[in-house]
Amino acid sequence: MSEVSSKELYEFKKTLKELAEKKGKGTELVSMYVPPDKQLSDIIKQMRDELGQSANIKSKSTRKNVQSAIEVIMQRIRMITNDNKELPNGFVLFVGMVPKGGPGSEKMETVVIEPPEEVQTYWYICDSTFFLEPLEDMIASKEVYGIAVIDRNEATIATLKGKRINIVANLTSGVPGKHKAGGQSQRRFDRVIDQLAHEFLKRIGSHMDDEFLPIKDELKGIVLGGPGGTKEDFYNGDYMHYELKDKVITTVDTSYTGEFGIRETIDKASSALDELGVIQEKKLVQKFLAELRDDHGLYSYGEKEVRNNLQIGAVDILLLSEDLKSKRLTLDCQACGFHAEATQKEGQKVEDLTCPQCNEKMKITNEEDLVENLANIAEDLGSSVEIISTETEEGMQLYRAFGGIGAILRYNVR
Numbered sequence: 018m019s020e021v022s023s024k025e026l027y028e029f030k031k032t033l034k035e036l037a038e039k040k041g042k043g044t045e046l047v048s049m050y051v052p053p054d055k056q057l058s059d060i061i062k063q064m065r066d067e068l069g070q071s072a073n074i075k076s077k078s079t080r081k082n083v084q085s086a087i088e089v090i091m092q093r094i095r096m097i098t099n100d101n102k103e104l105p106n107g108f109v110l111f112v113g114m115v116p117k118g119g120p121g122s123e124k125m126e127t128v129v130i131e132p133p134e135e136v137q138t139y140w141y142i143c144d145s146t147f148f149l150e151p152l153e154d155m156i157a158s159k160e161v162y163g164i165a166v167i168d169r170n171e172a173t174i175a176t177l178k179g180k181r182i183n184i185v186a187n188l189t190s191g192v193p194g195k196h197k198a199g200g201q202s203q204r205r206f207d208r209v210i211d212q213l214a215h216e217f218l219k220r221i222g223s224h225m226d227d228e229f230l231p232i233k234d235e236l237k238g239i240v241l242g243g244p245g246g247t248k249e250d251f252y253n254g255d256y257m258h259y260e261l262k263d264k265v266i267t268t269v270d271t272s273y274t275g276e277f278g279i280r281e282t283i284d285k286a287s288s289a290l291d292e293l294g295v296i297q298e299k300k301l302v303q304k305f306l307a308e309l310r311d312d313h314g315l316y317s318y319g320e321k322e323v324r325n326n327l328q329i330g331a332v333d334i335l336l337l338s339e340d341l342k343s344k345r346l347t348l349d350c351q352a353c354g355f356h357a358e359a360t361q362k363e364g365q366k367v368e369d370l371t372c373p374q375c376n377e378k379m380k381i382t383n384e385e386d387l388v389e390n391l392a393n394i395a396e397d398l399g400s401s402v403e404i405i406s407t408e409t410e411e412g413m414q415l416y417r418a419f420g421g422i423g424a425i426l427r428y429n430v431r
Contacts, residue, residue, distance in 0.1 A: 024392040027339060027404045029133065029156055031386070033149055036128065039115045041145045045082045046113035048148035049090060050140040053107040057098050063141070064091045082114040082123065083143070089127055107136035111147045162290060163229045163239040163264070165221070166271060166278035167248045169214060172221045174228060175279045182283070184276060186224045190217040218247075222256030229261050238266040238290070242282030243274060266290070301403055302411035305336055305423050315426035318419040320360060324391065331430050332400040337388050338412065338421030339404045345390040347383035350375065360387060391422070400424075 039046065051060065068087045074080035089112045097108065109130040114123040134155040142148045162177040174186040192213045229236055239261060241248045248268050251257075269285040271278045283290075308314035315333070317326045326332050342363035349356055350372035357379070359370075370379045392402045405412045415423055 022396075022402065023404045024389070024396065024402045025133075026156060027388060027392075029152075030339075032128070032130070033152060033156070036111055036147045037149055039113075039126065039147060041113050042082075042116060042123070043076070043079045044143045044145055045079060045086065046115070046144055046147050047083075047086045047090060047111070048140065048142045048144070049110040049112075050136045050138065050148075050151055051107045051109070052136045052139055053105055055107070055139050057094050060094055061091055064094075085114065085125060086112045089125065093127065093129060104131060106132050106134060108132070109136065109152065113147075160237040161232060161235045162237055163225070163261070164279050164282055165225060165239070165241050165248075166274050166282055167218075167221060167241065167243040167251050168245055168274050169217075169247050171274050172217075172224075172243075173275050173279055174221070174224055175276075176228070176232075177283060182276075182279060184279065185228045187275070188217070188221060188224065190214070192217060214247075218251050218254060218256045221251060222258075225261060226258045230258055233260055233264070236261075236264055239264045240266055240282055240286040240289070241268045242271045242278060242285070244271055295406075295409055298403070298405050299409050299411045301334065301336060301425075302405060302409075302415050302423075305415070305425055306411070308425060313429060315429060317424040317426055317430075318422060320387075320391075320420065320422050323422050323424045324394070326424060326426060326430060327391065327394050327398060327400060329430070330398050330400075331426050331428060332395060332398075332424045333427045334401045334403060334425040335391065335395040336403055336405055336415060336423040336425070337391060338407060338416040339388070340407050340416050341388050341421040343387040345385045345387050346381050347385075348379045349382045350377055350379050352377035355379070 049060075051057075064087050068084060071080060071083045071087065074083060090110060093110060093112075097104070109132055111126070111128040111130075113126060115126045116123050130152070132152060132155055136151070138151075140148065140151070160178070164175045164177055164182075166173045169192055170190050172186075172188045172190075173184060174188075176183045176185060190213065192210060225239075229239070241252055252262070252265060252268060267286055267289045269282055271281040271285065273281050305316060308316035309318075317323050317332065323332070323335070327335065344361045346359050346361050347356075348359060348370060353372060353375045355372045355374045361384075371377065372379050388404065392404075395402045405415055407413045407416050415421060
């Protein structure tokens with residue numbers, strides 16, 4: 018997955034959530050996933066065939082809706098063909114008649130998505146809901162982790178990106194087993210074994226340096242696994258680069274080595290890996306709270322204050338709760354041209370608003386998600402944006418105590 022910002026991820030999740038809530042009357046909602054190498058002319062031909070077959074649908078309303086969806090798909094694909102726009106990851110189409118209320122309230126909806134990751138498989142699915150699983154998999158955690166399973170006899174090194182495991186090295190030690198001789202021969206043989214084991218650990222460290230140092234800035238962490246204590250000997254010794262050693266999250270005991278050991282290590286370390294994103298969120302909110310406790314702290318909270326500080330370029334990091342459901346409204350007076358903006362909280366009704374200049378009724382001319390509104394301002398002015406979940410105590414505190422809007426400032430504005 019290409020690198021996406023916190024804001025882009027929020028918007029993508031929001032779109033998927035909206036699509037998941039849409040339900041068709043029958044199998045009238047069409048989901049189409051198109052890989053970048055798929056011939057669009059082949060899809061047009063397939064849709065013509067589908068259009069012919071749809072004439073056999075008994076229900077008149079279902080037949081009409083399915084045919085309308087197919088026509089829209091063909092129209093959209095022709096537009097994409099004519100635009101000659103590069104779509105390196107392919108594209109996804111969601112088309113169908115979505116009921117809006119009572120009978121006869123259906124409305125044709127079309128959503129075209131350029132996915133954050135390459136579409137691998139062509140799908141054409143008609144159902145009562147949209148098929149979202151491939152896109153949901155794309156936005157699942159895609160951080161890169163290093164995994165190494167180590168014991169006295171062998172080591173396997175891999176990277177984990179999302180659900181994809183890539184084995185990058187398999188090493189064997191050649192270290193012999195226990196020797197039954199006694200006396201000086203036994204001690205001499207033990208020293209040879211220890212030296213061979215030491216050299217093997219150095220070789221593992223060298224391979225890990227070669228594989229992981231070039232991607233150290235992307236690498237979110239390293240997990241060491243394996244049966245016995247060899248993994249601890251490796252970690253405690255001076256076998257890998259200090260920058261990689263600092264990235265070791267945890268060590269886990271496994272029953273296996275090799276690829277099975279890699280998979281077992283990932284399973285056993287899953288809670289530690291899942292917590293990393295949460296830990297980063299916790300640290301950001303804790304930093305904000307620490308500034309808040311300082312008499313000269315660099316903090317700001319509440320929509321009005323944060324918005325003002327954003328506009329003067331004082332915000333370093335903008336913290337927004339993903340549970341914010343408010344909207345930013347644009348209001349215009351059709352009579353005198355007076356323009357204003359206001360925030361509408363979730364569940365709040367906007368009463369008739371009169372123009373302060375001519376007392377005429379003002380009209381809502383635009384609605385925007387409040388998170389997206391503030392995030393857009395922040396990005397335009399070079400501030401970082403972090404969308405904070407409410408899965409942690411700190412995230413819930415940001416949402417409940419500070420209205421879900423906080424900021425760490427570049428300089429003190431008080």
